[in-house]
Amino acid sequence: MSGRKERFGSRTAVIMAMAGSAIGLGNIWRFPYMVGEHGGAAFIVMYLLATLLLSLPVFITEVTIGRRSRKGAFSAMSELHPGHRIWEFVGLLAVIVPLLINSYYCVIGGWSLDFLLRSCAASFVRMSPSEVTSVFSQMSSSRWEPVVMHLSFMGISTFIVAHGVKAGIEKFSKISIPALFFLIIVMIFYSVTLPGASEGLKYLVKPDFSQVNGETMAYALGQSFYSLSLGMGAIITYGSYVHKEEDIVVSGAGTAVFDLTFAILAGFAIMPAVFAAGIEPGAGPGLIFQSVPYIFSSMGEEVPVISAAVSFIFFLAIVVAAMTSCISLIEVGVTFLGEKFNLSRKKSCCLLFVLCGGLGIVCSLQPSVFDSLDWFCSNVMLLVLAFCFVVFAGFVMKKEDVREEITNAGAKPLNVRLFNVIYFQIKWIAPIAIAVILVTNFIL
Ligand code: PFF
Numbered sequence: 001m002s003g004r005k006e007r008f009g010s011r012t013a014v015i016m017a018m019a020g021s022a023i024g025l026g027n028i029w030r031f032p033y034m035v036g037e038h039g040g041a042a043f044i045v046m047y048l049l050a051t052l053l054l055s056l057p058v059f060i061t062e063v064t065i066g067r068r069s070r071k072g073a074f075s076a077m078s079e080l081h082p083g084h085r086i087w088e089f090v091g092l093l094a095v096i097v098p099l100l101i102n103s104y105y106c107v108i109g110g111w112s113l114d115f116l117l118r119s120c121a122a123s124f125v126r127m128s129p130s131e132v133t134s135v136f137s138q139m140s141s142s143r144w145e146p147v148v149m150h151l152s153f154m155g156i157s158t159f160i161v162a163h164g165v166k167a168g169i170e171k172f173s174k175i176s177i178p179a180l181f182f183l184i185i186v187m188i189f190y191s192v193t194l195p196g197a198s199e200g201l202k203y204l205v206k207p208d209f210s211q212v213n214g215e216t217m218a219y220a221l222g223q224s225f226y227s228l229s230l231g232m233g234a235i236i237t238y239g240s241y242v243h244k245e246e247d248i249v250v251s252g253a254g255t256a257v258f259d260l261t262f263a264i265l266a267g268f269a270i271m272p273a274v275f276a277a278g279i280e281p282g283a284g285p286g287l288i289f290q291s292v293p294y295i296f297s298s299m300g301e302e303v304p305v306i307s308a309a310v311s312f313i314f315f316l317a318i319v320v321a322a323m324t325s326c327i328s329l330i331e332v333g334v335t336f337l338g339e340k341f342n343l344s345r346k347k348s349c350c351l352l353f354v355l356c357g358g359l360g361i362v363c364s365l366q367p368s369v370f371d372s373l374d375w376f377c378s379n380v381m382l383l384v385l386a387f388c389f390v391v392f393a394g395f396v397m398k399k400e401d402v403r404e405e406i407t408n409a410g411a412k413p414l415n416v417r418l419f420n421v422i423y424f425q426i427k428w429i430a431p432i433a434i435a436v437i438l439v440t441n442f443i444l
Contacts, residue, residue, distance in 0.1 A: 015254040022259045024325030026227040031263040032270040036281030039211030040203040046220035055224045057425040058386045059252040061393045064405040066239020072335040073233020090388045094233035095336040097381045102329040103359035109322040110149030116315035122308035124293040129277035136289045146364045157326040162349035173324045180317035187269040197272035218441040222379040231382030387434045394427030
């Protein structure tokens with residue numbers, strides 16, 4: 001096994017780096033509209049169950065594969081089990097899927113950048129809900145604006161990766177993520193006091209289980225994987241940098257709790273405003289762009305400058321959170337092109353910019369391509385890849401090797417006691433549940 005030199009310095013560093021990749025548009029943009037499209041509180045319950053029962057073991061599996069192999073997504077499995085083409089193919093898919101996701105992820109990053117610029121011009125002060133909705137629909141349906149914003153967002157992120165100035169943006173995200181957390185809590189207070197907001201609160205806390213079907217479960221599981229950056233090489237790659245002494249179970253649980261809390265708070269900030277503004281909760285990907293400015297507009301009724309400042313900080317924090325996630329998506333491709341074709345970092349970045357940028361333009365101009373790509377990646381491919389990873393850990397890796405990673409060779413007494421339960425989840429519960437959800441929804 002080839003040893004890489006870089007390691008995360010401390011447990012906080014591991015959790016922060018993984019949370020940086022996990023917390024992004026998935027929590028703030030995708031989670032609320034998924035809740036709105038798939039039955040409100042009942043979806044949230046399914047999402048919580050999916051995270052605890054399935055995402056957590058998948059997370060532990062990915063870190064185990066990464067740390068054991070000390071390799072990135074493409075080569076990790078063939079390093080641990082050489083000479084089997086199938087695992088090389090799975091590794092290749094684990095590189096392709098994040099790049100497909102990156103293409104449309106940057107379109108939403110572009111919308112956020114657009115709203116950040118509008119906040120600079122204090123555009124949302126004293127706007128009515130219908131004015132906010134029409135700003136969004138004009139922007140997203142115009143021919144050039146979203147494309148220019150998408151390419152600008154992707155250009156900045158790719159530039160950061162190409163010039164290796166990630167450290168700067170990561171430092172910045174250490175301020176902006178807590179700032180976003182704080183702002184979301186402030187926004188909850190404003191949002192729940194808007195006239196008509198109580199309907200939104202009821203929608204979030206009163207589950208109607210008659211709305212739950214196999215499809216809801218698949219979407220909840222897909223959302224949980226997407227949000228925790230699972231089912232695509234990112235966490236395997238991060239796992240390869242995790243120190244031998246680190247507790248994989250604690251890091252996984254810490255990241256999951258962070259990520260869950262963020263998503264649920266975003267739901268509580270956004271859904272009451274959606275109902276107050278009279279927007280359909282199932283309005284789709286534009287949901288936060290149609291509802292959030294209304295919160296800022298109501299904040300600014302007495303002191304407009306407060307509304308302008310808060311909306312500026314909010315969209316800036318979203319752009320930074322999206323960029324840290326986007327950077328980890330591009331990095332997967334750069335590592336692959338470097339390892340496999342010996343391409344330099346700069347050349348790889350140019351190539352990825354052209355490929356992902358081109359596909360992103362199509363997504364930006366064709367909502368149906370955007371929706372299909374998101375559906376295919378999040379609800380099919382992430383599940384397929386997560387299935388392959390747990391099967392690899394449960395059936396291909398030796399049980400003793402998995403035990404050594406999860407218990408740190410017996411040095412973590414709690415993990416030693418929990419090992420059989422975790423291993424049972426990895427080997428049996430996760431693959432069977434993921435396969436049943438996949439087959440019943442998408443294959444039969
Ligand atoms: N987890 C990120 C989010 O919730 O926005 C999206 C993401 C980032 C997915 C990085 C995958 C990844 F490798």
